[in-house]
Amino acid sequence: MSTSLQTLPRVERNSLATALVITRREIRDSLRDWRIMTPILILTLLFPPLMNFTARLATNWVAKYDAPIVGERLIPFLLMVVGFFPISFSLVIALETFVGEKERNSIEPLLSMPVTDLELYLGKMLAAFVVPLMASYLGITVYLIGLYFSIGWQADFWLLAQMLLLTTFKGLVMVSGAVVISSQTTSVRAANLLASFIIIPMALLVQAESILLFWGEYRVIWLIIAALIVVDLILIRMGVRIFNREEILSREMDTLNLKTIWRDFRGYLLRPPQQAADRNAPLPRFDPWRMLRRDIPRLLGDYRLPLAMVVLLVLAASVGGAAFAPVYRLPAGSVNLHNLPADAFDDLDNVSSLLPTLSVGGIFWHNARVIVLEGILGLFSFGVLALILIMIPMAMVGYFAGAFGLLGYSPWVFLATFILPHGVLELPAAIIGTAFALRIGAGLVSPPEGFDVGQGLLLTVANFVKVFVLLVLPMLLAAAFVEALLTPQIIQWVYG
Template structure:
């Protein structure tokens, strides 16, 4: 059954790719547009200048922000406003992945042999002692930033070559795992409030950042499937890349640093405090 399921998943994936390729073909090779405009020419230096311009742009005309305050007040909101549909798709996929992970965890053959609650409390005591070790929090902070950053960067790069699909697959796996772990936590009879506090302490920042980064990557990969009227493929992709870099530098990267600080320095102490009060 698992082999048949994998086969059907491949068939569905190929069908989606075919539809996207047909969409791209209709968009790029529209006869009227080919006759009415010049075909894009490869100009690496000029393209890089345009990308840098749209990274700083406050609107679609490429008006450059005069300072960082204007950049944050006008340029960033302008780029975020373009993510309405990608955000809806991303959130929907993440919710579906979380639910599938939870349902998967209900299967007895995939249950984890979790310890009794008394053993869990002993583990929390060990965690409290571990936090006293010098530099452990700093090392955890660097690891968290590196881990989250490279996954989102890889998702963004691979999204370019997959119409954004790979970005959804890579990042949604995290939510599927969370759903699975939640199911194991519930089945083991552990207190839900404890898990929620442990995850949401830093998750209130980290989860929205992951959603925004994935939505930006999805838009970047899928932009050529739905070009604005009168816009060339090159221009649409350059503006989308500029928006993606802008969001990455101005929103995602600072958000990852803040979330990592909370996760490394605050979340473990919240866990220990909750177990101590319980």
């Protein structure tokens, strides 16, 4: 196309009405496609009566053995399944939104429409979401009507609200994730393969919901709904942020060039942060002293927002752990720190296989492994799991400080002896490592300015490696020496 898309007229504001114009057009096309409507109608009109028959059969069968609770818990489970199956077709429709248009050679007129990227993106996403959602609601209605007339069962208001919200937000997660995939791939085949990253987590989520419904833990369902809302917002933000019309048109074939990836990663690793995006800048040699004096302080300044976020969450976890101390009190006399014997730490290695051995190597390897794991898990969880890995031990520290205080010991003396000596090095190292791991996951949602998703990921990983090797590892090693050799002596001196 000779005319650049940037020269095409755009509306000046993001208008939901304009997005709905695109939505209506796409919905009309979907309603005309029998390949889409036939399975949706079958699941909507035939599957609910089948589940109704199953519920009636199961209820009558368990009644023979005086176990009505099994039938009562089965009905909400089937209600969840009836709503999930039709909404799952939204994934198929969403995967076709952009890459399908490209394969049908209809992408240029679509991208040339005088609308903003946000309007175009939301319009296509809503179009993939509305028809399956209405089918799910219809299926739930048919199922509930059948239950009412067959066994006289009526859904509780809050249970029905939970099922409707679960169906809605699970569908929105699948659609928003699939639209991101569709806008970043070059073929429907590739999009279908990448859809496994959506299908597998959703299948695991359905299994978890099934367990909760059979156990009657309906309060936990609200937490799942809240988590789905957060994931929805993240995926929509990610899709809008990385959506680029020019790249969709110009991208012909996805290729994996390991040589180019290594060249870019090496450049991000060796260049100063202010020159990272300049591929024409000369590639400096590996100079750890220059990186420590210039690159690391610059990166810490650039990462001040994730650093502040991690610090706040660490404090919140510590306070939250202390708040649980009165709820789960340690039995009186269970801990005796008075006249602590000299060999108190000799058998600590046999307490649990999950804890590191009380040696420099064991402590250092454990802490370094956790930071690396944060970086890996942060990539697949938008940084959430990286935060959880640091919040759990800090919550435990807060809990034991509060619990020891309830047993008559000073929590401040406990922290000053058990935590502070090595914590002055270990905690800052953990916070820095977690902040850079968090940025790896956040980079998928919001790549750095001037970078696409792939290059942004390489940049954040390179920054993580640079800081981890040059700053975090030395701090963890020094902390391990203090924790293994000095902290036990301080504890013995205070409590012995």
